Amino acid sequence: MSTHPQPPQDVPHCPRHPDRVSYVRCQRCGRPACPECQRPAAVGVHCVDCVREAQAGVRQVRTASGVVVRARKPIVTYAIMALCVVGYLMQLFVPGFSQAFVEWNLAVGHEPWRMLTAGFLHDTSNPLPVHLALNMLSLWFLGRALEPVLGHWRFAAVFCLGVIGGSVAQVLLSDPTTSGWGASGGIFAIGAALLVELRHDRQSLISMAVVLGINLVYGFTIGANISWQAHVGGLVTGLILGGIYASGTKVKNREAYHVACTVLVGILLVWLGMYLGFQAWDAYVGMAYAS
Template identity: 60%
Template sequence: MNQPYGGHVPAHDAPPVCPRHPDRVSYISCQRCGRPACVECQRPAPVGVQCVDCVRQGQERIPTVRSSNGVAIRQRPLLVTYSIIGLCVVMFGLQLVVPGLTELLLDYTPYLYLEPWRLLSGGFLHDDSSILSLHLAMNMLSLWFLGRALEPVVGHWRFAAIFLVGVLGGTVGVALLGNPLTPTLGASGGIFAIGGALLVELRKDRQNLIAMAVILGINLVYGFTIGSGVSWEAHVGGLVTGILLGFIFASGRKLKAREAYHAVLTLVLAAALSGVSVWVSYALLTGARAIG
Protein backbone atom coordinates (compact mmCIF):
# COMPACT_ATOMS: atom_id res chain seq x y z
CA MET A 1 0.00 0.00 0.00
CA ASN A 2 1.38 3.40 -1.00
CA GLN A 3 2.01 5.95 1.71
CA PRO A 4 1.30 9.61 0.94
CA TYR A 5 4.36 11.79 0.75
CA GLY A 6 5.27 13.32 4.12
CA GLY A 7 3.58 10.57 6.19
CA HIS A 8 5.25 8.50 8.99
CA VAL A 9 6.83 5.14 8.06
CA PRO A 10 6.75 2.64 10.97
CA ALA A 11 10.11 1.09 11.75
CA HIS A 12 10.43 -2.66 11.40
CA ASP A 13 10.92 -4.61 14.69
CA ALA A 14 14.61 -5.39 15.33
CA PRO A 15 15.44 -9.11 15.35
CA PRO A 16 16.10 -10.62 18.81
CA VAL A 17 19.76 -10.95 19.70
CA CYS A 18 21.61 -12.82 22.43
CA PRO A 19 22.45 -10.51 25.38
CA ARG A 20 25.89 -12.12 25.75
CA HIS A 21 26.58 -12.02 22.01
CA PRO A 22 24.77 -9.01 20.50
CA ASP A 23 26.00 -9.88 17.00
CA ARG A 24 24.06 -13.15 17.00
CA VAL A 25 20.37 -13.32 16.18
CA SER A 26 18.37 -15.94 18.09
CA TYR A 27 14.66 -16.71 18.05
CA ILE A 28 15.03 -19.25 20.89
CA SER A 29 14.38 -17.85 24.36
CA CYS A 30 15.39 -19.00 27.82
CA GLN A 31 12.50 -20.75 29.56
CA ARG A 32 13.41 -19.05 32.83
CA CYS A 33 14.10 -15.38 32.03
CA GLY A 34 12.65 -15.15 28.52
CA ARG A 35 15.73 -13.57 26.99
CA PRO A 36 17.05 -14.77 23.61
CA ALA A 37 19.93 -17.25 23.81
CA CYS A 38 22.28 -18.14 20.98
CA VAL A 39 23.45 -21.71 20.39
CA GLU A 40 26.57 -21.19 22.51
CA CYS A 41 24.57 -19.85 25.46
CA GLN A 42 21.79 -22.47 25.42
CA ARG A 43 21.70 -25.23 28.01
CA PRO A 44 19.22 -28.13 27.92
CA ALA A 45 16.41 -27.89 30.49
CA PRO A 46 13.54 -30.23 31.43
CA VAL A 47 11.42 -28.09 29.13
CA GLY A 48 13.15 -26.18 26.35
CA VAL A 49 16.46 -24.49 27.12
CA GLN A 50 17.89 -22.08 29.65
CA CYS A 51 20.61 -19.48 29.22
CA VAL A 52 23.97 -19.92 30.93
CA ASP A 53 23.26 -17.07 33.37
CA CYS A 54 20.09 -18.73 34.67
CA VAL A 55 21.82 -22.11 34.93
CA ARG A 56 24.63 -20.52 36.99
CA GLN A 57 22.18 -18.76 39.28
CA GLY A 58 20.30 -22.02 39.83
CA GLN A 59 23.49 -23.86 40.76
CA GLU A 60 24.44 -21.15 43.26
CA ARG A 61 21.16 -21.70 45.11
CA ILE A 62 21.76 -25.42 45.55
CA PRO A 63 22.92 -26.09 49.15
CA THR A 64 26.57 -27.12 49.38
CA VAL A 65 27.00 -30.75 50.40
CA ARG A 66 30.09 -31.34 52.51
CA SER A 67 31.88 -34.50 53.49
CA SER A 68 32.72 -35.42 57.08
CA ASN A 69 35.97 -33.43 56.83
CA GLY A 70 34.15 -30.28 55.77
CA VAL A 71 35.29 -30.32 52.12
CA ALA A 72 32.60 -29.36 49.61
CA ILE A 73 31.69 -32.39 47.51
CA ARG A 74 31.59 -31.46 43.84
CA GLN A 75 32.79 -32.69 40.50
CA ARG A 76 36.55 -32.24 40.51
CA PRO A 77 38.94 -33.32 37.77
CA LEU A 78 41.15 -36.13 39.04
CA LEU A 79 44.29 -34.01 38.77
CA VAL A 80 46.31 -35.82 41.41
CA THR A 81 45.14 -39.30 40.44
CA TYR A 82 46.06 -38.82 36.80
CA SER A 83 49.31 -37.05 37.72
CA ILE A 84 50.43 -40.00 39.87
CA ILE A 85 49.45 -42.46 37.13
CA GLY A 86 51.32 -40.39 34.54
CA LEU A 87 54.43 -40.14 36.70
CA CYS A 88 54.45 -43.89 37.37
CA VAL A 89 54.11 -44.62 33.65
CA VAL A 90 56.93 -42.19 32.79
CA MET A 91 59.18 -43.68 35.46
CA PHE A 92 58.41 -47.18 34.15
CA GLY A 93 59.47 -46.06 30.68
CA LEU A 94 62.71 -44.65 32.10
CA GLN A 95 63.31 -47.91 33.94
CA LEU A 96 63.16 -49.72 30.60
CA VAL A 97 65.50 -47.39 28.71
CA VAL A 98 67.95 -46.25 31.41
CA PRO A 99 70.17 -49.15 32.50
CA GLY A 100 70.58 -49.48 36.24
CA LEU A 101 68.01 -46.80 37.13
CA THR A 102 65.88 -49.17 39.22
CA GLU A 103 68.87 -50.50 41.14
CA LEU A 104 70.15 -46.96 41.72
CA LEU A 105 66.87 -45.73 43.18
CA LEU A 106 66.39 -48.90 45.26
CA ASP A 107 69.95 -49.34 46.51
CA TYR A 108 69.04 -50.07 50.11
CA THR A 109 71.93 -49.44 52.45
CA PRO A 110 72.00 -48.55 56.15
CA TYR A 111 71.99 -44.92 54.98
CA LEU A 112 68.76 -45.35 53.00
CA TYR A 113 66.47 -44.09 55.73
CA LEU A 114 68.58 -40.96 56.18
CA GLU A 115 67.89 -39.92 52.56
CA PRO A 116 64.30 -38.60 52.41
CA TRP A 117 63.89 -38.89 48.65
CA ARG A 118 64.68 -42.60 48.79
CA LEU A 119 61.79 -43.11 51.21
CA LEU A 120 59.37 -42.15 48.40
CA SER A 121 61.14 -43.18 45.19
CA GLY A 122 60.04 -46.82 45.39
CA GLY A 123 56.39 -45.75 45.30
CA PHE A 124 56.79 -44.61 41.70
CA LEU A 125 58.74 -47.63 40.42
CA HIS A 126 57.37 -50.98 39.26
CA ASP A 127 58.58 -54.36 38.07
CA ASP A 128 60.40 -53.73 34.78
CA SER A 129 61.21 -57.33 33.93
CA SER A 130 59.02 -57.04 30.83
CA ILE A 131 57.65 -54.23 28.65
CA LEU A 132 54.08 -55.16 29.61
CA SER A 133 54.08 -54.93 33.40
CA LEU A 134 51.11 -56.56 35.15
CA HIS A 135 52.42 -55.01 38.37
CA LEU A 136 52.12 -51.50 36.95
CA ALA A 137 48.78 -52.17 35.27
CA MET A 138 47.10 -53.56 38.39
CA ASN A 139 48.39 -50.79 40.63
CA MET A 140 47.33 -48.03 38.23
CA LEU A 141 43.89 -49.59 37.79
CA SER A 142 43.46 -49.73 41.57
CA LEU A 143 44.68 -46.15 41.91
CA TRP A 144 42.21 -44.94 39.28
CA PHE A 145 39.33 -46.85 40.90
CA LEU A 146 40.02 -45.54 44.41
CA GLY A 147 40.96 -42.06 43.20
CA ARG A 148 37.58 -41.60 41.52
CA ALA A 149 35.92 -42.30 44.86
CA LEU A 150 38.15 -40.31 47.22
CA GLU A 151 39.81 -37.36 45.45
CA PRO A 152 36.53 -35.48 44.73
CA VAL A 153 35.58 -35.89 48.39
CA VAL A 154 38.78 -34.90 50.22
CA GLY A 155 40.18 -32.50 47.62
CA HIS A 156 43.44 -32.46 45.69
CA TRP A 157 46.06 -31.68 48.34
CA ARG A 158 44.64 -34.09 50.91
CA PHE A 159 44.52 -36.88 48.33
CA ALA A 160 48.13 -36.19 47.33
CA ALA A 161 49.14 -36.20 51.00
CA ILE A 162 47.40 -39.54 51.59
CA PHE A 163 49.29 -41.15 48.73
CA LEU A 164 52.72 -39.69 49.53
CA VAL A 165 52.57 -40.20 53.29
CA GLY A 166 51.11 -43.65 52.58
CA VAL A 167 54.18 -44.52 50.49
CA LEU A 168 56.32 -43.30 53.39
CA GLY A 169 54.27 -45.40 55.80
CA GLY A 170 54.73 -48.43 53.55
CA THR A 171 58.49 -47.96 53.54
CA VAL A 172 58.54 -47.68 57.33
CA GLY A 173 56.32 -50.78 57.52
CA VAL A 174 58.94 -52.74 55.60
CA ALA A 175 61.66 -51.41 57.90
CA LEU A 176 59.82 -52.42 61.07
CA LEU A 177 58.06 -55.62 60.03
CA GLY A 178 60.45 -57.04 57.46
CA ASN A 179 64.05 -56.75 56.35
CA PRO A 180 64.88 -53.04 56.09
CA LEU A 181 67.62 -53.79 53.56
CA THR A 182 65.28 -55.62 51.17
CA PRO A 183 64.38 -53.34 48.25
CA THR A 184 60.67 -52.97 47.59
CA LEU A 185 58.99 -51.12 44.76
CA GLY A 186 55.46 -50.26 43.74
CA ALA A 187 52.69 -47.78 44.53
CA SER A 188 50.74 -50.26 46.65
CA GLY A 189 51.72 -48.60 49.96
CA GLY A 190 50.12 -45.36 48.79
CA ILE A 191 47.17 -47.21 47.26
CA PHE A 192 46.46 -49.06 50.51
CA ALA A 193 46.65 -45.70 52.30
CA ILE A 194 43.98 -44.36 49.95
CA GLY A 195 41.87 -47.42 50.69
CA GLY A 196 42.30 -46.94 54.44
CA ALA A 197 41.33 -43.26 54.25
CA LEU A 198 38.32 -44.19 52.13
CA LEU A 199 37.19 -46.66 54.78
CA VAL A 200 37.19 -43.90 57.38
CA GLU A 201 35.35 -41.53 55.03
CA LEU A 202 32.66 -44.12 54.31
CA ARG A 203 32.25 -44.78 58.03
CA LYS A 204 31.97 -41.08 58.91
CA ASP A 205 29.42 -40.49 56.16
CA ARG A 206 27.41 -43.51 57.37
CA GLN A 207 27.84 -45.37 54.09
CA ASN A 208 28.25 -49.09 53.55
CA LEU A 209 31.94 -49.91 53.90
CA ILE A 210 31.65 -53.70 53.74
CA ALA A 211 32.58 -53.93 50.05
CA MET A 212 35.69 -51.77 50.47
CA ALA A 213 36.73 -53.63 53.62
CA VAL A 214 36.39 -56.97 51.81
CA ILE A 215 38.48 -55.76 48.86
CA LEU A 216 41.26 -54.49 51.12
CA GLY A 217 41.07 -57.64 53.23
CA ILE A 218 41.43 -59.92 50.21
CA ASN A 219 44.47 -58.00 49.00
CA LEU A 220 46.05 -58.14 52.45
CA VAL A 221 45.46 -61.88 52.75
CA TYR A 222 46.86 -62.41 49.26
CA GLY A 223 50.09 -60.72 50.32
CA PHE A 224 50.31 -62.81 53.48
CA THR A 225 49.67 -66.16 51.78
CA ILE A 226 49.91 -66.92 48.06
CA GLY A 227 51.26 -63.58 46.89
CA SER A 228 54.79 -64.53 45.92
CA GLY A 229 57.09 -61.54 46.07
CA VAL A 230 54.37 -59.25 47.46
CA SER A 231 55.48 -56.96 50.27
CA TRP A 232 52.67 -57.34 52.79
CA GLU A 233 54.69 -55.18 55.18
CA ALA A 234 54.31 -52.20 52.83
CA HIS A 235 50.59 -52.93 52.50
CA VAL A 236 50.11 -52.94 56.26
CA GLY A 237 52.19 -49.80 56.75
CA GLY A 238 50.28 -47.96 54.02
CA LEU A 239 46.88 -49.09 55.29
CA VAL A 240 47.58 -48.00 58.88
CA THR A 241 48.91 -44.65 57.65
CA GLY A 242 45.84 -44.10 55.48
CA ILE A 243 43.47 -44.87 58.35
CA LEU A 244 45.31 -42.37 60.56
CA LEU A 245 45.11 -39.70 57.85
CA GLY A 246 41.45 -40.50 57.34
CA PHE A 247 40.73 -39.74 61.00
CA ILE A 248 42.86 -36.59 60.82
CA PHE A 249 40.96 -35.26 57.80
CA ALA A 250 37.61 -36.21 59.32
CA SER A 251 38.34 -34.08 62.39
CA GLY A 252 38.22 -30.33 62.90
CA ARG A 253 35.21 -29.79 60.66
CA LYS A 254 33.96 -26.80 62.69
CA LEU A 255 37.34 -25.08 62.87
CA LYS A 256 37.78 -21.93 60.81
CA ALA A 257 41.40 -22.82 60.15
CA ARG A 258 40.50 -26.37 59.12
CA GLU A 259 42.91 -26.43 56.17
CA ALA A 260 45.86 -25.38 58.34
CA TYR A 261 44.81 -27.80 61.07
CA HIS A 262 44.80 -30.72 58.65
CA ALA A 263 48.08 -29.65 57.07
CA VAL A 264 49.86 -29.38 60.42
CA LEU A 265 48.68 -32.80 61.62
CA THR A 266 49.68 -34.34 58.28
CA LEU A 267 53.17 -32.87 58.61
CA VAL A 268 53.38 -34.16 62.19
CA LEU A 269 52.52 -37.68 61.03
CA ALA A 270 55.02 -37.49 58.16
CA ALA A 271 57.69 -36.22 60.56
CA ALA A 272 56.96 -39.06 62.97
CA LEU A 273 57.33 -41.64 60.20
CA SER A 274 60.55 -39.97 59.07
CA GLY A 275 61.78 -40.07 62.67
CA VAL A 276 61.17 -43.81 62.77
CA SER A 277 63.17 -44.20 59.56
CA VAL A 278 66.07 -42.26 61.09
CA TRP A 279 65.96 -44.55 64.12
CA VAL A 280 66.08 -47.59 61.84
CA SER A 281 69.15 -46.21 60.06
CA TYR A 282 70.84 -45.50 63.38
CA ALA A 283 70.08 -49.03 64.56
CA LEU A 284 71.49 -50.49 61.35
CA LEU A 285 74.63 -48.38 61.47
CA THR A 286 75.35 -49.18 65.10
CA GLY A 287 74.53 -52.87 64.73
CA ALA A 288 71.79 -52.68 67.34
CA ARG A 289 69.30 -54.41 65.04
CA ALA A 290 69.86 -57.87 63.62
CA ILE A 291 69.20 -58.23 59.91
CA GLY A 292 67.38 -61.38 58.80
Protein backbone atom coordinates (compact mmCIF):
# COMPACT_ATOMS: atom_id res chain seq x y z
CA MET A 1 0.00 0.00 0.00
CA SER A 2 1.50 3.29 -1.08
CA THR A 3 1.06 6.57 0.71
CA HIS A 4 0.97 10.07 -0.78
CA PRO A 5 1.92 13.24 1.10
CA GLN A 6 -1.11 15.29 2.00
CA PRO A 7 -1.04 19.03 1.05
CA PRO A 8 -0.73 21.34 4.00
CA GLN A 9 -4.06 22.47 5.32
CA ASP A 10 -2.97 26.02 6.33
CA VAL A 11 -1.19 27.48 3.30
CA PRO A 12 -0.38 31.21 3.71
CA HIS A 13 -2.05 33.44 1.15
CA CYS A 14 -1.43 37.11 0.42
CA PRO A 15 -4.28 39.11 2.05
CA ARG A 16 -4.39 41.51 -0.91
CA HIS A 17 -4.36 38.67 -3.46
CA PRO A 18 -6.05 35.64 -1.84
CA ASP A 19 -5.39 33.44 -4.88
CA ARG A 20 -1.62 33.74 -4.42
CA VAL A 21 0.40 31.59 -2.04
CA SER A 22 3.28 33.34 -0.30
CA TYR A 23 5.68 32.08 2.33
CA VAL A 24 7.38 35.48 2.59
CA ARG A 25 6.06 37.59 5.42
CA CYS A 26 6.22 41.31 6.13
CA GLN A 27 8.82 42.16 8.77
CA ARG A 28 6.44 44.68 10.40
CA CYS A 29 3.01 43.05 10.54
CA GLY A 30 3.94 39.42 9.88
CA ARG A 31 1.33 38.91 7.18
CA PRO A 32 2.17 37.01 3.97
CA ALA A 33 3.07 39.21 0.99
CA CYS A 34 3.16 38.09 -2.61
CA PRO A 35 5.92 39.41 -4.91
CA GLU A 36 3.66 42.22 -6.15
CA CYS A 37 3.00 43.43 -2.61
CA GLN A 38 6.57 43.12 -1.33
CA ARG A 39 8.69 46.23 -0.82
CA PRO A 40 12.42 45.89 -0.07
CA ALA A 41 13.42 47.08 3.41
CA ALA A 42 16.68 47.35 5.34
CA VAL A 43 15.96 43.87 6.72
CA GLY A 44 13.67 41.58 4.74
CA VAL A 45 10.60 43.04 3.05
CA HIS A 46 7.56 45.10 4.04
CA CYS A 47 4.07 44.86 2.60
CA VAL A 48 2.57 47.78 0.72
CA ASP A 49 0.09 48.51 3.53
CA CYS A 50 2.87 48.93 6.11
CA VAL A 51 4.88 51.09 3.69
CA ARG A 52 1.87 53.33 3.08
CA GLU A 53 1.18 53.60 6.80
CA ALA A 54 4.80 54.52 7.50
CA GLN A 55 4.83 57.16 4.78
CA ALA A 56 1.62 58.71 6.10
CA GLY A 57 3.33 59.38 9.41
CA VAL A 58 6.32 61.10 7.80
CA ARG A 59 6.13 64.86 7.37
CA GLN A 60 6.27 65.76 3.68
CA VAL A 61 9.14 67.98 2.59
CA ARG A 62 7.94 70.96 0.60
CA THR A 63 9.67 73.58 -1.53
CA ALA A 64 9.40 77.30 -0.93
CA SER A 65 6.29 77.29 -3.12
CA GLY A 66 4.59 74.67 -0.96
CA VAL A 67 5.02 71.89 -3.53
CA VAL A 68 5.74 68.43 -2.14
CA VAL A 69 9.28 67.39 -3.04
CA ARG A 70 9.23 64.33 -5.28
CA ALA A 71 10.62 63.26 -8.62
CA ARG A 72 8.69 64.95 -11.43
CA LYS A 73 9.27 64.64 -15.12
CA PRO A 74 9.45 68.12 -16.68
CA ILE A 75 6.56 67.38 -19.01
CA VAL A 76 5.55 71.04 -19.36
CA THR A 77 9.10 71.94 -20.37
CA TYR A 78 9.06 69.28 -23.07
CA ALA A 79 5.58 70.35 -24.20
CA ILE A 80 6.68 73.98 -24.59
CA MET A 81 9.74 72.88 -26.55
CA ALA A 82 7.55 70.75 -28.81
CA LEU A 83 5.14 73.64 -29.43
CA CYS A 84 8.05 75.91 -30.33
CA VAL A 85 9.37 73.36 -32.84
CA VAL A 86 5.89 72.94 -34.35
CA GLY A 87 5.51 76.72 -34.52
CA TYR A 88 8.85 77.03 -36.28
CA LEU A 89 7.84 74.43 -38.87
CA MET A 90 4.52 76.21 -39.41
CA GLN A 91 6.43 79.44 -40.00
CA LEU A 92 8.53 77.72 -42.65
CA PHE A 93 5.77 75.96 -44.55
CA VAL A 94 2.53 77.90 -43.93
CA PRO A 95 2.41 81.27 -45.74
CA GLY A 96 1.37 84.15 -43.51
CA PHE A 97 1.62 82.13 -40.29
CA SER A 98 4.25 84.39 -38.73
CA GLN A 99 2.38 87.56 -39.62
CA ALA A 100 -0.81 86.20 -38.03
CA PHE A 101 0.72 85.35 -34.65
CA VAL A 102 3.81 87.53 -34.19
CA GLU A 103 3.77 90.24 -31.51
CA TRP A 104 3.21 93.55 -33.34
CA ASN A 105 2.81 96.62 -31.16
CA LEU A 106 0.12 98.20 -33.32
CA ALA A 107 -2.00 95.04 -33.35
CA VAL A 108 -1.78 94.03 -29.68
CA GLY A 109 -4.78 96.13 -28.62
CA HIS A 110 -7.06 94.50 -31.18
CA GLU A 111 -5.47 91.04 -31.16
CA PRO A 112 -4.18 90.43 -27.62
CA TRP A 113 -3.40 86.75 -28.24
CA ARG A 114 -0.30 87.86 -30.12
CA MET A 115 1.33 88.68 -26.78
CA LEU A 116 1.38 84.93 -26.02
CA THR A 117 1.63 83.25 -29.42
CA ALA A 118 4.77 85.23 -30.28
CA GLY A 119 6.57 83.28 -27.56
CA PHE A 120 6.28 80.10 -29.63
CA LEU A 121 7.65 81.64 -32.85
CA HIS A 122 11.30 82.22 -33.79
CA ASP A 123 13.46 83.87 -36.41
CA THR A 124 13.40 82.05 -39.75
CA SER A 125 15.68 84.41 -41.70
CA ASN A 126 18.76 82.31 -40.91
CA PRO A 127 19.12 79.03 -42.87
CA LEU A 128 20.00 77.37 -39.56
CA PRO A 129 17.50 77.53 -36.65
CA VAL A 130 20.02 79.25 -34.37
CA HIS A 131 17.45 81.39 -32.55
CA LEU A 132 15.23 78.38 -31.87
CA ALA A 133 18.12 76.14 -30.83
CA LEU A 134 19.57 78.60 -28.31
CA ASN A 135 16.21 79.28 -26.71
CA MET A 136 15.34 75.58 -26.51
CA LEU A 137 18.70 74.79 -24.93
CA SER A 138 18.15 77.47 -22.29
CA LEU A 139 14.59 76.26 -21.69
CA TRP A 140 15.78 72.67 -21.32
CA PHE A 141 18.38 73.57 -18.68
CA LEU A 142 16.21 75.98 -16.68
CA GLY A 143 12.97 74.04 -17.05
CA ARG A 144 14.41 70.82 -15.64
CA ALA A 145 15.62 72.78 -12.61
CA LEU A 146 12.47 74.80 -11.89
CA GLU A 147 9.51 72.65 -12.94
CA PRO A 148 10.06 69.96 -10.26
CA VAL A 149 10.28 72.76 -7.67
CA LEU A 150 7.20 74.76 -8.69
CA GLY A 151 5.06 71.95 -10.02
CA HIS A 152 3.58 71.73 -13.49
CA TRP A 153 0.88 74.41 -13.50
CA ARG A 154 2.97 77.06 -11.73
CA PHE A 155 5.84 76.48 -14.13
CA ALA A 156 3.51 76.78 -17.14
CA ALA A 157 2.13 80.02 -15.67
CA VAL A 158 5.62 81.46 -15.20
CA PHE A 159 6.55 80.78 -18.81
CA CYS A 160 3.29 81.96 -20.40
CA LEU A 161 2.94 85.09 -18.26
CA GLY A 162 6.65 85.76 -18.75
CA VAL A 163 6.07 85.78 -22.50
CA ILE A 164 3.10 88.13 -22.08
CA GLY A 165 5.09 90.34 -19.70
CA GLY A 166 7.87 90.54 -22.25
CA SER A 167 5.38 91.57 -24.93
CA VAL A 168 3.91 94.25 -22.65
CA ALA A 169 7.38 95.66 -22.02
CA GLN A 170 8.07 95.68 -25.74
CA VAL A 171 4.88 97.64 -26.45
CA LEU A 172 5.76 100.07 -23.66
CA LEU A 173 9.45 100.59 -24.42
CA SER A 174 9.81 100.23 -28.20
CA ASP A 175 8.62 101.96 -31.35
CA PRO A 176 4.91 101.43 -32.20
CA THR A 177 5.77 99.71 -35.48
CA THR A 178 8.05 97.18 -33.78
CA SER A 179 7.28 93.47 -33.98
CA GLY A 180 8.97 90.59 -32.22
CA TRP A 181 8.95 86.89 -31.44
CA GLY A 182 10.78 84.30 -29.40
CA ALA A 183 10.57 82.42 -26.12
CA SER A 184 13.19 84.58 -24.40
CA GLY A 185 10.63 86.52 -22.32
CA GLY A 186 9.35 83.27 -20.83
CA ILE A 187 12.88 81.93 -20.38
CA PHE A 188 13.94 85.05 -18.47
CA ALA A 189 10.83 84.68 -16.30
CA ILE A 190 11.82 81.08 -15.51
CA GLY A 191 15.34 82.18 -14.61
CA ALA A 192 14.05 84.98 -12.38
CA ALA A 193 11.58 82.66 -10.60
CA LEU A 194 14.40 80.16 -10.07
CA LEU A 195 16.49 82.95 -8.58
CA VAL A 196 13.72 83.70 -6.06
CA GLU A 197 13.45 80.01 -5.14
CA LEU A 198 17.20 79.77 -4.59
CA ARG A 199 17.12 82.90 -2.44
CA HIS A 200 14.24 81.59 -0.35
CA ASP A 201 16.00 78.23 0.17
CA ARG A 202 19.21 80.09 1.11
CA GLN A 203 21.21 78.57 -1.71
CA SER A 204 23.93 80.26 -3.73
CA LEU A 205 22.59 82.80 -6.22
CA ILE A 206 25.87 83.70 -7.89
CA SER A 207 25.79 81.31 -10.84
CA MET A 208 22.14 81.99 -11.71
CA ALA A 209 22.53 85.75 -11.29
CA VAL A 210 25.64 85.80 -13.51
CA VAL A 211 23.89 83.85 -16.28
CA LEU A 212 20.85 86.14 -16.23
CA GLY A 213 23.05 89.24 -16.06
CA ILE A 214 25.18 88.22 -19.04
CA ASN A 215 22.14 87.45 -21.19
CA LEU A 216 20.44 90.68 -20.17
CA VAL A 217 23.50 92.81 -20.98
CA TYR A 218 23.94 90.94 -24.27
CA GLY A 219 20.51 92.11 -25.39
CA PHE A 220 21.46 95.74 -24.70
CA THR A 221 24.83 95.70 -26.45
CA ILE A 222 25.62 93.10 -29.08
CA GLY A 223 22.35 91.75 -30.45
CA ALA A 224 20.87 94.30 -32.82
CA ASN A 225 17.81 92.11 -33.47
CA ILE A 226 17.36 91.02 -29.85
CA SER A 227 14.49 92.53 -27.91
CA TRP A 228 15.98 93.61 -24.59
CA GLN A 229 12.54 94.96 -23.74
CA ALA A 230 11.11 91.42 -23.76
CA HIS A 231 13.99 90.25 -21.58
CA VAL A 232 13.31 92.96 -19.02
CA GLY A 233 9.57 92.32 -19.06
CA GLY A 234 10.03 88.58 -18.61
CA LEU A 235 12.54 89.12 -15.83
CA VAL A 236 10.22 91.41 -13.87
CA THR A 237 7.26 89.06 -14.36
CA GLY A 238 9.30 86.08 -13.18
CA LEU A 239 10.42 87.94 -10.06
CA ILE A 240 6.81 88.85 -9.24
CA LEU A 241 5.48 85.31 -9.75
CA GLY A 242 8.44 83.77 -7.94
CA GLY A 243 7.76 86.04 -4.99
CA ILE A 244 4.07 85.11 -5.00
CA TYR A 245 4.76 81.38 -5.10
CA ALA A 246 7.30 81.64 -2.29
CA SER A 247 4.83 83.59 -0.13
CA GLY A 248 1.52 82.73 1.48
CA THR A 249 2.99 80.32 4.03
CA LYS A 250 0.39 81.41 6.59
CA VAL A 251 -2.55 81.21 4.18
CA LYS A 252 -4.92 78.35 4.96
CA ASN A 253 -5.38 77.27 1.33
CA ARG A 254 -2.07 78.14 -0.28
CA GLU A 255 -2.94 76.49 -3.59
CA ALA A 256 -6.04 78.66 -4.02
CA TYR A 257 -4.03 81.73 -3.03
CA HIS A 258 -1.45 81.00 -5.75
CA VAL A 259 -4.15 80.37 -8.34
CA ALA A 260 -5.94 83.62 -7.51
CA CYS A 261 -2.73 85.68 -7.60
CA THR A 262 -1.67 84.07 -10.89
CA VAL A 263 -5.03 84.84 -12.51
CA LEU A 264 -4.85 88.43 -11.22
CA VAL A 265 -1.34 88.94 -12.62
CA GLY A 266 -2.46 87.49 -15.96
CA ILE A 267 -5.49 89.77 -16.17
CA LEU A 268 -3.43 92.84 -15.30
CA LEU A 269 -0.77 92.00 -17.90
CA VAL A 270 -3.31 91.42 -20.67
CA TRP A 271 -5.20 94.59 -19.78
CA LEU A 272 -2.00 96.64 -19.68
CA GLY A 273 -0.79 95.20 -22.97
CA MET A 274 -4.10 95.97 -24.69
CA TYR A 275 -4.19 99.48 -23.23
CA LEU A 276 -0.66 100.21 -24.43
CA GLY A 277 -1.47 98.66 -27.79
CA PHE A 278 -4.45 100.97 -28.28
CA GLN A 279 -2.29 103.92 -27.21
CA ALA A 280 0.37 102.95 -29.75
CA TRP A 281 -2.27 102.61 -32.47
CA ASP A 282 -3.79 106.01 -31.70
CA ALA A 283 -0.34 107.64 -31.66
CA TYR A 284 0.56 106.04 -34.98
CA VAL A 285 -2.72 107.07 -36.63
CA GLY A 286 -2.31 110.61 -35.28
CA MET A 287 1.19 110.83 -36.74
CA ALA A 288 -0.07 109.51 -40.08
CA TYR A 289 -2.81 112.15 -40.27
CA ALA A 290 -0.40 114.89 -39.21
CA SER A 291 1.99 114.01 -42.00
